[in-house]
Every structure is written in structure tokens, then in C-alpha cells.
Amino acid sequence: MATMKAIVVEETGGVDKLIYKDIPLPEPKEGHVVIKNHFVGIAGEISAVGPGVENFKVGDRVVYIGGSTYSEYSEAKEATVEKITNDISYETAAAIGIQALTAWTLVRESYPVKKGDYILIHAAAGGVGLLLCQMCRYLGATVIGTVSSAEKATLARENGADYVINYTEEDVVAKVNEITNGLGCHGVLDGVGKSTWEISLQCARRLGSVISFGNASGVVPPISISILAQKNLKIMRPTLFNYMATREESQKWWGEVFELLSKNVIKTHIYKIYELVDAQQAHIDIESRKTTGKLLLKP
Numbered sequence: 001m002a003t004m005k006a007i008v009v010e011e012t013g014g015v016d017k018l019i020y021k022d023i024p025l026p027e028p029k030e031g032h033v034v035i036k037n038h039f040v041g042i043a044g045e046i047s048a049v050g051p052g053v054e055n056f057k058v059g060d061r062v063v064y065i066g067g068s069t070y071s072e073y074s075e076a077k078e079a080t081v082e083k084i085t086n087d088i089s090y091e092t093a094a095a096i097g098i099q100a101l102t103a104w105t106l107v108r109e110s111y112p113v114k115k116g117d118y119i120l121i122h123a124a125a126g127g128v129g130l131l132l133c134q135m136c137r138y139l140g141a142t143v144i145g146t147v148s149s150a151e152k153a154t155l156a157r158e159n160g161a162d163y164v165i166n167y168t169e170e171d172v173v174a175k176v177n178e179i180t181n182g183l184g185c186h187g188v189l190d191g192v193g194k195s196t197w198e199i200s201l202q203c204a205r206r207l208g209s210v211i212s213f214g215n216a217s218g219v220v221p222p223i224s225i226s227i228l229a230q231k232n233l234k235i236m237r238p239t240l241f242n243y244m245a246t247r248e249e250s251q252k253w254w255g256e257v258f259e260l261l262s263k264n265v266i267k268t269h270i271y272k273i274y275e276l277v278d279a280q281q282a283h284i285d286i287e288s289r290k291t292t293g294k295l296l297l298k299p
């Protein structure tokens, strides 16, 4: 039986449960393709097509979003795979993947950012955060980012943040009030969760929107809906997958992100490329919060 190298999780636990081992090479089921992963983040080339596959052939350069991807090869449903043009490298495609799609759906669907808006972005130097800064600036908003260090502040500014608050030194709510003349932000984009949730509510202006899209610091605690009445706030908890549930949605969002890339509206910031065998170290680094932008694995 043909095998491949992969990172396998056989039991839950810390990063030591990410085990590098040989497992069977996937074979494409009906309507599926097998992709040789060039970079896990995820981009690669079609290495096999299953019965009924109409849009792909072996050798096509593609990007896709899926599970079970810390491996040399992955199986994916045809409908979830997109071709990439030759001017987009595998690194860029993999780096842009989930994070740019997430960021773009957040600012177009979850809270459609408008010219003149004040937008607060937590973890502005993170992978999603940097792309949000670029996109909000492009859409004409005034961007306020929060970060935990001077290096991250510089990076957030370079990527479009008009104001950056280092929350280890400054009070975020006070600073946002100062910047917005006490009105607060039209939209708050919060991927940090537990530790920023209260701050997010306080930083939103009357009729504002708070979009909670991640739990980097832990899960947002249960809330009483009546707290929203204080400012007629809207809150939302989106996931990328629910914006890309159909083939049409997938093509629309990928198409728009590729266009942003080709127009140089967005650029990737790759922190580091790790060998697949070093997946544990990649997880240790991202958990340490010293990383910025995107981490990639190379099978």
C-alpha cells in the first residue's frame, strides 16, 4: 500500500500529541480529487482525480480549504477546490487562503465596512488582523488596531492601521474614545474573544456592530441579550465555512480575494515556513503569541 508522511492526532492534548508518521495515501472517491500539498495553509497540485470529476485534471495548480491537511497529500471534494493562476505562487495561495477569505467576508458580510467608518481590530498584527487592516484601509475606514508589543504596532501601521494601541501600556477604551471623540467605533472585529469581549462592547458606538470571529484567548462568556439595548448594538459570531457553503459562494469569495491580490490591495505576510515534521514547533510558536501574519507547513 502506498503511504505518505502526515501529522496525526490520535488523542487530544498538547502539541506533543501532533505525531509525525506514515499513513495510507488517500485515493479519490467519486467527485473527489487528491492534492499533493506544496504548502499547508493550503495549496498544491492535483495528483489524482476520482470518477465524476469534471473541472480538474492531474497537474492543475489549486488551493482549497479542508480538514486532514497536515500531510503530503489530501483528498478534497471537487466543489471545495479552486484553480490558481500561474502568477500566484503556492506560498502566496496557501498564506492567503483561510485568513484572507475570513477577513474579506468579515468586512463585506458580517459588518460591511463603509468609507468614513471607525473600525477597531483586535490582534491587528495577527494573520487575520494584518489583512483586516489592509482591507479596512482600502474600503476607506479609519483603522484602529490593538497589539501587545512595539514590533507588532509597527507592523500593523505598515499594513494600514491609522492608530495602534499597545494594550500592555494603554487603556484601549480610553484611547478609542479619545480617537473617536467619545463616540466609539462603527464596527469592532474581535478574534481574541474572552479577554477582549467587554472592551469590544465598550468601544462600539451607538448602533454599532461587534463581530466576534475567534477565541484566541478563550471563549466569550455567555451574555444577557439586554446589554445590547444600551447602545442598540448588533453582535454576530460568523464562521468562514457558513459563508462558503455552496459552490457559487466559494467561487465568489475566492474570486474576490484573488482580485484583491492581483490589484495589490492585499499582500501576504509569511512569518515562517516550517517542515511538516516540525508541526509541533509551529504550534508552540503560534501559541506563544510571538508570531505575526501566517505560518506555513511544507510537506
Ligand SMILES: NC(=O)c1ccc[n+]([C@@H]2O[C@H](COP(=O)([O-])OP(=O)(O)OC[C@H]3O[C@@H](n4cnc5c(N)ncnc54)[C@H](OP(=O)(O)O)[C@@H]3O)[C@@H](O)[C@H]2O)c1
Residues within 6 Å of the ligand: 098, 099, 102, 123, 124, 125, 126, 127, 128, 129, 146, 147, 148, 149, 152, 191, 192, 195, 213, 214, 215, 216, 217, 218, 238, 239, 240, 241, 286, 287, 289, 290, 291, 292, 293
Ligand atoms: N470565524 C472564522 O471562520 C475564523 C477563521 C479564521 C480564523 N479565526 C480565528 O481568528 C483568530 C485569529 O486568527 P489568526 O490566524 O489571525 O491567529 P494569530 O495570527 O495567531 O493571531 C492571534 C493573536 O491574538 C492575540 N491574542 C490575545 N490573547 C491571546 C491569547 N491568550 N493567546 C493567543 N493569542 C492571543 C495575539 O496578538 P497580540 O499579542 O497582539 O494580542 C495573537 O497574535 C483565531 O482565534 C482564529 O481561530 C476564525
